[in-house]
Amino acid sequence: MSEITIQNLTKTFGSLVAVDEFSLTIEDGEFITLVGPSGCGKTTTLRCVAGLESVTSGSIYFGDHDVTDYPVQQRGIALLFQDIALYPHMTVEENMAYPLKLEGMSEEQRRERVRESAELLHIEDQLEKHPNELSGGQQQRVALGRSIVREPTMFLFDEPMSDLDAKLKHELRPLFAEVTETVGCPTMYVTHDQEEAMTMSDRIAVMNDGELEQVGTPDEVYNEPETSFVGEFIGRPNMEFFDAGIDRHNGTMDLSIGDASYRLETSEALAQYAGGDVRIGIRPQDITVSEDPADGVTAEHVFDETLGDQTHSLFETPLGRITVVTPPSFRGGEGQYGLQFDTDAMKAFDPKSGLRVE
Amino acid sequence: MATDTEPVDRSRRFYDDGFSIGRFEITPEDFWGWLTILPVLLLYTLVALIPIAFAIAASVHRVPLLNPTWDFVGVENYANVFQLDRFWGSMWRGFVFMVGSTVIQLTVGVWMALVLNKITRGSRILSTLVFTSYLIPTIIVTMMFLFMLDPYDGVLHAAGARFGLWEGYLLGNTQLSMTAVVIISSWKFSAFVTLFTLAQLQSIPDRFYEAAKVCGATTWEMFRDITLPRIYGALLVVIFLRGVFMFNKYDIIWQLTQGGPGSQTTTMPILAYRETFERGAYGMGNAIAVVMFLALLVSGLVYLKYLNPSQEVET
Structure with missing residues (x-):
């Protein structure tokens, strides 16, 4: 595992510039939050890093490897979606074991790995169920489990808690932090919620209108905003x-x-x-x-x-x-x-x- | 209108408090319930129950077509049916026609649905074109193919003969006529499968595929692990419907070959028609139809019991 470097990433949809010359390095084991209002390009940035969107210009490096043109399958990332995206026709265990099954791992080993991850996430008693029998918070735990059963090169979160209620958010926040620390790879967490950004991150990257406004520790972006936008966006009540x-x-x-x-x-x-x-x-x-x-x-x-x-x-x-x-x-x-x-x-x-x- | 001043409340109708016919108590709910479904019951009786009963009745009589006196013969017609060589032959050919055309329709139909689902530009106009084949009346389809297969100036015939695929009139070819009829029927009815499958495909969220890609799934693995399980229930229903429709298919075969050459494309409905109108045996024709109906009923029930498509559709 090594750091992720994004260089001058630009993504346009027709005449719309979604991401403009975005550069950022995420250190190994670092938790970076990409925060900004709706439509600021943060999710597009994440999807480009994941490989779900092609890049208009710029490059993405995993360590020394230029992965800009790699398909998603070869990037070995873990990604958590806002709408969770568990397969309704598979049990929790099958969902979590799916990446391992694709790798060709034997059933016995799969069971073992799934059980380990399930214990970490406190869902070991849910393995036989189907996703639609679980609550939103438990579903997101299963999705998290599916991402960590194999060792990802990078952890990506695409507003995974937007659809959850406040109490669940407070439960899941430390869990996300704990899990990403255990996995130990670079993490990019996208959210529009500045409170999530402040509480979970090593560093925060504030985006507005496709551009990176400021990157810094929660302290820095709160106390020393470099632009009036950052000042207004970070901290409640508003500046x-x-x-x-x-x-x-x-x-x-x-x-x-x-x-x-x-x-x-x-x-x-x-x-x-x-x-x-x-x-x-x-x-x-x-x-x-x-x-x-x-x-x-x-x-x-x-x-x-x-x-x-x-x-x-x-x-x-x-x-x-x-x-x-x-x-x-x-x-x-x-x-x-x-x-x-x-x-x-x-x-x-x-x-x-x-x-x-x- | 209500006349409240009178001592007897005439505003209340006879059904407001329920009534009884002999021993049957009829509550107001019963009254309205039966009244509501009565038109459907009547219609169903008229278009389904009476004709079926009529056919069953005819099947136990000897009814010469030109002298329609009904002589009761019991199960004689059935006994004769099962002794007919052409009955077992037509049952086998009907089975071949049903399975062959259903398999082709399923393969082509699902494949077209997958392609249409992938296309982002112009998919609407393309689906319209695909579905047109289903909307064209059968008679037009058969006329079209009869023209194209014409041994003198048919374009398909010219192509097929040129490449040495067949000689002479294709639909008159004893070895290939069944294959030709199967393919022509599939041309028309594949779009039915596409219609069903496409609707189901469009209900699969893109996220499922994105999540699978993140897990490292190839295109084939995504089809096997996501697409197929999600459309499986719909496919079971489609297979059932297509199987039943094709087993009963009469018009397209009759218009193409009249069951020929010889009896090469005589499936069961064609045989029933021929027995009735060519041999003038009305009772016998009906006996064949009833046997067909029972065969379909039994295999349909077995299919639904063991594969239970409705359950698959729900999950």
Whole structure:
């Protein structure tokens, strides 16, 4: 087993560019999540790596082997589908043993291997059943079992939990992590759920509109988003964005958001925008609510979403509606408040390209 | 209309509370239930039960066609039927015709369905073309083949004779006429199998094939392990239907060869027709038909019991 390298992968459907010059290396044993909104090209990327779609241009390497033109059968991958795709006319055991049967393994060995995998997945008592007798979560376990009975060169997940309920997701997440670690090959996990991406990955690759926006550890993409898209897509509730004027003032930068102004440390990159506009992103966790309406941005409370451990409060302000993460006991009562932004937590982005200004 | 002011409630009909005929209690549900299926029962009696009863009745009488007096003869017709050499010969030829044409139709039909299912562009127009052969009336098909096999100016005859496949009129050839009739019938009816199979093929999700490819399956293995098990139930039904239809097939054979040359293509329906109208033995013809019906009934029940297609279709 070795790493997977994707170089300048491009896939077009007619005039539609689904994936544009995508490059990424997945280390051996690394769990990478490809995350992005629907239609961003993440599934197409995965299908190209799997060999289920032909590549328009670019190459894919498994270790030193150029597999770009290999058929799926020769890539030796494991793939989990969103719609599971177990064969309804085979029992669970037959489903799991199918790749081994194709390899020509003897029935005795097949049984042994299936039993080992089934134990790892806690489905050893389901082997005689047919897939339609199992729940969605158990079916996905069987599908997982079918992929791990032989040693795959690479593990691919195509939104395997989209159709499952929240409780099952929490059950399966650690299982997926455990299984992929046991198998120990590079893993590419595609999802539109940023929470899944944050909790399971070694690294996250954020995609938008066919292009790779940023690759980094969950910490990096959360704390240091390179584009405003990544800032908005990763983290809940969504990052709030404001258009801000910026001016240089005696060695500091003066930022004006609405009526309020803030003083920032000067940076060379930021200085280039002096006299113009930047886009400021700030997470709802970094906004504080003051009882004094004159303190910061004037805000009228709209309603609270109580989550138990915290509250998400929505305010109407001259800058638009803003969500703020407030303490669990906070109840706004539709009163007047002032919102204060933590200047250290502000991220500045170019208003046109959306790139981070550092 | 309802006249509620009167002491007797005339708005209630006689069936509202049920009634009885002799010892039979008829509830309102029974009443409506029987009333609803009555038209179907009547129609079925008219088009199926009465003719069958008539045929069975005729089969135990001697009925000369030109002098239709019915003399009751009991099982004499049946005894005669089983002693006829031409009866056993026609039963064998009917079997050959049924099995031969069903096998060809199944092979060609499934193959066409697989191809149509694979084609992404123009598959609709192509399926329409394929199904046309099934929609063309039998008489047109037979006329077409009779023209093409004409020994003087038939194009198929010219080709076949040129390549030395046959000499003289193909349908008059004692060795090849049965094969020719089987192939011509299959030309028309293969599309029936395609229609059934294609519908079933289209219900197999692409994911199954993708998952199989990931497991390392070749095209043949995907056919064997996914396609075939998924269409198996439909195929069992199709084989049953085609077998029954072909065993009873009369029109296409009669129009092509009238059962000839000699009796080379005389299957059981043709024999029944010939006994009735060429030999003028109406009772005998009906006895043959009844024997055919019973043979089909028994083999049909055995087939359905041991292969149980409905169960296969469900899973």
